[in-house]
Amino acid sequence: MKRSTLLGWVIxxxxxxxxxxxxxxxxxxxxxxxxxxxxxxxxSVVFGDAQFRATFLYSATLALVTIVLGALLVVPTAYxxxxxxxxxxxxxxxxxxxxxxVPAIVIVFGYLRLYNSSSWLPLTGSDAATNALLAFGYVTLxxxxxxxxxxxxxxxxxxxxxxxxxxxxxxGWPTIMLKVILPNVRSAVLxxxxxxxxxxxxxxxxxxxxxxxxxxxxxxxxxxxxxxxxSALAIxxxxxxxxxxxxxxxFGRKRGAITVP
Amino acid sequence: xxxxxxDVVVTRGRLSLGSLLSPAMLGILPFFVFALLFxxxxxxxxxxxxxxxxxxxxxxxxxxxxxxxxxxxxxxxISIKVSLASAIGGALFGFxxxxxxxxxxxxxxxxxxxxxxxxxxxNFAGVPLAFAFLATFGRVGxxxxxxxxxxxxxxxxxxxxxxxxxxTGLTLTYLYFQIPxxxxxxxxxxxxxxxxWREASQILGGTNFHYWRYVALPVLWPSILGATLLLFANSxxxxxxxxxxTGSSLNIVTxxxxxxxxGDVLHDPNLGFALAFGMILITCLSNGAYxxxxxxxxxxxx
Numbered sequence: 001m002k003r004s005t006l007l008g009w010v011i012x013x014x015x016x017x018x019x020x021x022x023x024x025x026x027x028x029x030x031x032x033x034x035x036x037x038x039x040x041x042x043x044s045v046v047f048g049d050a051q052f053r054a055t056f057l058y059s060a061t062l063a064l065v066t067i068v069l070g071a072l073l074v075v076p077t078a079y080x081x082x083x084x085x086x087x088x089x090x091x092x093x094x095x096x097x098x099x100x101x102v103p104a105i106v107i108v109f110g111y112l113r114l115y116n117s118s119s120w121l122p123l124t125g126s127d128a129a130t131n132a133l134l135a136f137g138y139v140t141l142x143x144x145x146x147x148x149x150x151x152x153x154x155x156x157x158x159x160x161x162x163x164x165x166x167x168x169x170x171x172g173w174p175t176i177m178l179k180v181i182l183p184n185v186r187s188a189v190l191x192x193x194x195x196x197x198x199x200x201x202x203x204x205x206x207x208x209x210x211x212x213x214x215x216x217x218x219x220x221x222x223x224x225x226x227x228x229x230x231s232a233l234a235i236x237x238x239x240x241x242x243x244x245x246x247x248x249x250x251f252g253r254k255r256g257a258i259t260v261p
Numbered sequence: 262x263x264x265x266x267x268d269v270v271v272t273r274g275r276l277s278l279g280s281l282l283s284p285a286m287l288g289i290l291p292f293f294v295f296a297l298l299f300x301x302x303x304x305x306x307x308x309x310x311x312x313x314x315x316x317x318x319x320x321x322x323x324x325x326x327x328x329x330x331x332x333x334x335x336x337x338x339i340s341i342k343v344s345l346a347s348a349i350g351g352a353l354f355g356f357x358x359x360x361x362x363x364x365x366x367x368x369x370x371x372x373x374x375x376x377x378x379x380x381x382x383x384n385f386a387g388v389p390l391a392f393a394f395l396a397t398f399g400r401v402g403x404x405x406x407x408x409x410x411x412x413x414x415x416x417x418x419x420x421x422x423x424x425x426x427x428x429t430g431l432t433l434t435y436l437y438f439q440i441p442x443x444x445x446x447x448x449x450x451x452x453x454x455x456x457x458w459r460e461a462s463q464i465l466g467g468t469n470f471h472y473w474r475y476v477a478l479p480v481l482w483p484s485i486l487g488a489t490l491l492l493f494a495n496s497x498x499x500x501x502x503x504x505x506x507t508g509s510s511l512n513i514v515t516x517x518x519x520x521x522x523x524g525d526v527l528h529d530p531n532l533g534f535a536l537a538f539g540m541i542l543i544t545c546l547s548n549g550a551y552x553x554x555x556x557x558x559x560x561x562x563x
Contacts, residue, residue: 008365012375015358015440019382022393022437025403029396077292084285092289095296100491101548102304103498105515106537109522110303113310113534136299143300173284198384204501209522216501219388223395223505230392237389238381245380 023238030231042232051218052233059207059215062131063200066138067193070146073139075189078151079181082159096147099140104205108137112209130210137206142196149195153188154181190251198244202237308541310534323535333517337539340497340514343428347435348492352485354436355443362444363451376448379441386438391505394434398425426507434506435496442495443488450484487554490547497544514540 033041046052081092099107111133115123123133162184166176182189207214219237223230314320327333362372397404400417402425408414416423424430454477462472500515507516514536521533 005366008361008367011357011361011365012367012371015354015361015375018440019378019437021404022397025397026393028403073292073295077289080285080288084283085289088289092292095293095300097548098296098300098304101494101541101544102300103500103515103540103544105498105500105518105522106307106540107300107303109518109533109537110305110307111299112522114303114306136295139295140299143296173288195384202387202389202501204388204504205519209519216388219392220501220505223388223392224508231396234389234392234396238385238393241384242381245377245384248380249377 023235026231026234026238030228030235033228042228043236046229046232046236055213055215055218056201058213059201059203060197062135062138062214063197065135066142066200067196069135070139070142070196071150071189071193074143074146074150074192075182075185076177078147078154079159079177082151082154083163093147096143100144104141105209107140108206108209111137124210130212134206134210134212134214137210138196138200138203141203141206142192142199145195145199146192149188149192150185153185153191157184187251191248194244194248194251198241201240304541307534307537310531311538313531313534315529315531323529323531324538326529326532327535327539332512333514333536336512336514336517337543339428339512341543343431343435343513344493344497346428346432347439347496348489350432350436351439351443351492352489355440355488356447356485358440359444359447359451363448375444379444382441383438383445386499387501388505390434390437391502394425394430394437395506398423398430398433426511431503431506431511431513434502435499439492439496442492446488446491447484450481454480483554483557487551490551490554494544494547494551497540497547 030042031038031040033039033045077092081089112124115121115133117125123129159181162180163176166180171180202216202219203214204216204220206212208217208220219230219233222233311323312319312321314322358375361367362375394402396402398416399405405416408416415421425434458476458480459472462476467475498515500519503511503513503516504519518533518536518540521536
């Protein structure tokens with residue numbers, strides 16, 4: 001065995017221990033609910049909890065809304081920047097990276113200040129409006145990931161030729177967007193969608209400060225009051241994240257579909 | 262005539278009424294309106310609020326008051342320490358893992374497996390991560406118990422003084438999403454190292470040390486440092502993990518701000534704006550440096 005190979009294995013083993021141990025420990029802890037034996041009791045308690053189902057459903061719905069809104073916002077923008085407005089490229093990229101610069105808690109603080117019930121646009125006035133505000137907030141959080149994946153996807157196809165071909169066949173721009181561009185960047189949009197789902201499903205700060213009955217605040221509440229259920233929930237959350245990333249691997253044709261800016 | 266004028270404007274890349282009303286600009290308008298409403302205005306209103314008193318007059322009092330509160334300054338300091346430690350630790354270990362999977366001579370299945378897992382782990386932040394670490398290094402966590410039963414080492418004892426709800430514990434926890442993030446960022450940079458460079462170095466009689474000292478690290482350092490800054494901002498803005506771990510007992514700045522928003526504990530909303538302003542200032546500095554460094558690294562690694 002070469003020296004560098006051995007070094008590689010040592011580093012890998014060290015890393016694997018750090019990353020796998022907490023997962024094993026969490027799983028082991030989640031099985032300990034019944035005294036003196038291993039069982040899936042904590043899981044059945046969690047799945048039997050109506051609040052678990054309600055909050056998970058709420059967050060999943062919100063994630064889907066976020067994905068649709070995000071795609072509607074990002075796909076035409078990335079397309080137009082690539083095709084017609086290359087001089088705005090730097091500006092658009094800068095804006096999409098801002099949510100990584102400004103912490104989420106600062107953004108939601110700004111929302112509460114800007115859209116409180118006595119302001120010019122009282123988005124926190126009713127439940128429906130607050131739900132909408134939360135979805136907009138999640139679109140903002142997902143913007144860096146969504147834009148990067150879609151833009152990478154567009155780089156792989158020849159947007160200009162596709163557009164010219166469609167135009168010469170008499171297609172209007174809705175047809176071009178829906179029938180030509182979108183199917184071609186579908187895998188990129190899906191990759192962005194699953195990443196968005198993984199981010200939104202356990203998000204805590206926005207949902208908690210906007211007082212929404214989402215999965216993140218529910219997790220926090222359980223953690224503060226229960227012993228074994230939190231570990232079961234952590235395992236469930238990990239599996240959901242894992243499923244999202246697995247789906248990205250399946251749908252993302254290109255290597256590097258999971259991109260970080 | 263107007264067509265010619267518009268062309269001139271577009272080729273110069275300047276904005277005029279003509280170019281602003283072009284169909285392409287109208288198509289991109291929703292994006293800018295959205296960003297303005299839900300990203301830029303909310304941030305700006307806090308920045309302005311940091312310099313206003315409750316009646317709306319401009320003042321520097323809030324920042325002065327912020328500097329006067331030892332507890333708030335301490336919270337910034339702890340946040341900066343945790344973020345620095347987890348960023349540097351994450352960068353170091355992340356780089357080693359990336360190096361192992363790119364150049365470590367490991368079997369081909371290792372690389373995609375590690376990258377996929379990194380994608381999962383870098384998104385496994387927030388409340389569930391806190392639960393996982395409580396089950397591992399908490400007072401009755403698996404590792405704590407095993408160390409006690411097998412080796413007779415109580416990490417919570419007075420001598421060792423480990424506490425998950427402390428600087429060390431929080432850093433250890435944050436590394437769980439920082440290391441994989443570093444792996445994802447730095448693997449492309451490591452792949453950008455051309456094999457010819459190493460060969461050239463060897464032909465000229467250079468050792469492995471020479472190659473790293475004079476070729477690889479000089480090319481990589483902007484990427485490494487830039488990624489470290491990104492990691493810093495990443496943990497500086499984190500709130501959910503720390504809140505779920507410690508409730509509000511740990512004095513980091515995001516938790517201070519959270520408590521301020523929740524319950525107005527400072528009895529002065531404008532002080533909250535000053536708190537937020539300080540956070541934006543710090544993340545802006547680190548990200549500005551990141552963007553500058555990224556520009557430098559792109560000269561070599563394409």
